[in-house]
Amino acid sequence: MILDKSLIEQHNEKQSALHQKKLDTLTAVLSDEGHSVNAILDKIAAFQVAIPSWALGTGGTRFGRFAGGGEPRSLEEKIEDVGLLHAINQSSGAISLHIPWDIPQNAKAIQQLAASFELKFDAVNSNTFQDQQNQDLSYKYGSLSHTDKGVRDQAIAHNIEVIKHGVDLGSKALTIWLSDGTDFPGQQNFRRAFQRTLDSFQQIYAALPDEWKVFVEYKPYEPHFYSTVVADWGSSLLFCQKLGEKALGLVDLGHHLPNTNIEQIVSRFLMEGKLGGFHFNDSKYGDDDLTVGSIKPYQLFLIFNELVEGMQSAEVNNPELSWMIDASHNIKDPLEDLLQSVEAIKMAYAQALIIDRKALEKAQAENDVTQAQEILQNAYRTDVRPLLAQARLQAGAALHPVSFYRESNIREELVKQRGAKAFATGL
Ligand code: LRH
Ligand code: MN
Numbered sequence: 001m002i003l004d005k006s007l008i009e010q011h012n013e014k015q016s017a018l019h020q021k022k023l024d025t026l027t028a029v030l031s032d033e034g035h036s037v038n039a040i041l042d043k044i045a046a047f048q049v050a051i052p053s054w055a056l057g058t059g060g061t062r063f064g065r066f067a068g069g070g071e072p073r074s075l076e077e078k079i080e081d082v083g084l085l086h087a088i089n090q091s092s093g094a095i096s097l098h099i100p101w102d103i104p105q106n107a108k109a110i111q112q113l114a115a116s117f118e119l120k121f122d123a124v125n126s127n128t129f130q131d132q133q134n135q136d137l138s139y140k141y142g143s144l145s146h147t148d149k150g151v152r153d154q155a156i157a158h159n160i161e162v163i164k165h166g167v168d169l170g171s172k173a174l175t176i177w178l179s180d181g182t183d184f185p186g187q188q189n190f191r192r193a194f195q196r197t198l199d200s201f202q203q204i205y206a207a208l209p210d211e212w213k214v215f216v217e218y219k220p221y222e223p224h225f226y227s228t229v230v231a232d233w234g235s236s237l238l239f240c241q242k243l244g245e246k247a248l249g250l251v252d253l254g255h256h257l258p259n260t261n262i263e264q265i266v267s268r269f270l271m272e273g274k275l276g277g278f279h280f281n282d283s284k285y286g287d288d289d290l291t292v293g294s295i296k297p298y299q300l301f302l303i304f305n306e307l308v309e310g311m312q313s314a315e316v317n318n319p320e321l322s323w324m325i326d327a328s329h330n331i332k333d334p335l336e337d338l339l340q341s342v343e344a345i346k347m348a349y350a351q352a353l354i355i356d357r358k359a360l361e362k363a364q365a366e367n368d369v370t371q372a373q374e375i376l377q378n379a380y381r382t383d384v385r386p387l388l389a390q391a392r393l394q395a396g397a398a399l400h401p402v403s404f405y406r407e408s409n410i411r412e413e414l415v416k417q418r419g420a421k422a423f424a425t426g427l
Contacts, residue, residue: 001080001417003087007408008398015399023386030354030382037387040353044391047349049280049342050094050122050324051082053102056335057424059289059328068333070414071424075102076113078424081414083117085335088404090395091342094122096324097169099162100132107168114169122173122322123215123277124166128155129179129223142180144200145193145229152200159204167209173276173322174208175250176201177217181224181231190227197229198242205243213319215250215276216240220257222287233265240274248276248319252326253300254287255279263302270310270318277322280345289328291337293344300344301380304352312357333411339401343388350384 012019027037056078057071072078078095085092095114097104104110114121128143136154141147143155163174178197182188201216208214218236221228230236233249240247249269256262269275282288282295293300310316323345329337356375363372389399398404405411415422 001084001410001413003084003408003410005087005396008088008396008404011404011407012393012399016393019386019389019393019399022383023390026383026386033354033356035354040350040387041391041394043353044346044350044387045090045395047091047346048093048323049091049345050096050322051085051092051338052096052098052324052326053078053082054098055289055325055327055329055338056081057329058334059330061330066331067421067423068411069420069422070411070416070418071334071422073418073422073424075104075110077418078102079110079114079117079119081335082119083114084410085338085342086117086119088398089339089342089401090392090397091346092338093118094120094324096122096125096175097165097171098125098127099165100127104165104169107165111169121166121169121171122324123175123213124162124169124171124173125175125177126159126162128158129177142193142229144176144178144204145180145197147196152196156200156203160207163204163207163209163212166212172211173213173215174204175215175217176204177219177250177252178230179219179223179228181221181228182226183224184226188227193229194235198239201239201243201247205247208246212246213276214243214247215322216243216247217250217252217255217279219252219255219287233269237269237272237274241272247274249274250276250279250322252279252281252287253292253303254281254283254289254326258285262299263306266303267306267310270306270316273316273318275318275321277324279324279326280341281325281327289326291327291332291344292325292341293348294340297344297348298380300348301351302376304348305355305376308349308352308355309357335410336402336405339405343401346388347384350387351379351382354382354384355379 030037058068072081082095128139131138137151146152216236216239218230218232220231236249240249280292282290282292284295325341360375393399
């Protein structure tokens with residue numbers, strides 16, 4: 001579905017008076033606080049979030065899935081939907097593919113289609129957590145860590161094939177989420193499993209093209225419930241340090257045990273120059289893959305506080321980061337959910353950009369704990385939404401993406417075009 005740009009102009013026309021009033025008020029406050037609003041607007045506009053190809057349909061759990069209709073039935077339609085999101089918010093300029101769920105049959109055509117929507121390809125994701133139809137050896141007891149060299153070689157070959165697909169599409173990174181682990185004590189020798197995995201990673205690392213990166217995503221549990229080979233940030237960092245400079249850690253916000261201080265983990269990865277990127281989502285209990293900022297928006301703000309501090313500090317030398325969403329939409333319209341998630345990510349970034357860093361450093365040096373909190377929360381409690389809206393307006397996007405999506409009956413149109421039972425591959 002191609003979006004008629006004039007619809008966005010009409011929407012913005014209706015909203016502009018109120019928007020201008022809110023923007024003027026905020027601009028006055030931020031200027032008084034010494035901020036360059038234009039510099040902040042430029043940073044906000046440049047911040048692009050990659051959309052996962054596996055989260056454009058309705059997700060589900062083992063207990064059920066309630067399809068919403070009008071879902072993309074092919075990679076082409078998935079690219080169209082990401083193109084729709086990007087036209088509405090000019091902040092979703094990339095797509096992250098999962099192989100084999102979204103194998104590009106004709107890479108050139110897929111790349112041209114994406115380019116026609118001003119979309120790039122962020123990291124490509126391998127999948128050795130499922131057995132495919134025509135697969136020789138099963139991953140039931142693992143893949144890159146498997147005791148059987150034949151199974152490891154099969155998994156290594158798959159990852160190298162994924163790199164090839166990525167090269168054809170102009171991607172520059174491979175994300176490996178290794179689900180390998182155990183369900184029972186005694187099932188595995190932890191040290192040998194780590195060493196087999198490292199050997200497998202090294203063979204994949206050797207196949208990386210020059211300017212490529214490999215993101216090592218960690219997760220404490222699920223699908224295994226006793227141990228996971230790459231269970232935590234320490235394991236990911238250890239693998240990355242043993243592999244080399246192209247190997248970086250990937251922080252999926254849902255992959256932490258309850259009450260983990262994720263912002264401190266981000267600070268550690270940045271300090272080591274080993275942070276590759278994020279899978280943004282939110283959660284209350286486990287890997288719930290909920291809308292970003294829907295459960296713990298303050299944690300997201302604190303994570304961006306560490307990111308902005310690190311990215312501005314001469315003490316940190318970390319490669320450019322990949323900003324990606326990894327969510328699953330069990331009850332929300334997938335496109336509305338993604339529009340809300342992109343907004344929440346950019347809101348946390350904008351709030352972190354208006355923290356009075358000099359005053360914070362002074363308060364930290366003087367152990368003025370109360371003042372430090374006052375400074376942080378002044379930024380967190382500043383409604384920066386007029387800035388995000390202004391950045392969209394200047395980029396030709398909609399002032400209010402979700403209300404624009406609804407008033408334009410886009411889902412109804414997609415259901416008309418694709419049918420109520422249209423089903424998307426992915427989670
Ligand atoms: C694992 C994970 C990983 C993806 C999958 C879809 O939980 O976060 O990033 O491969 O979700
Ligand atoms: Mn993830």
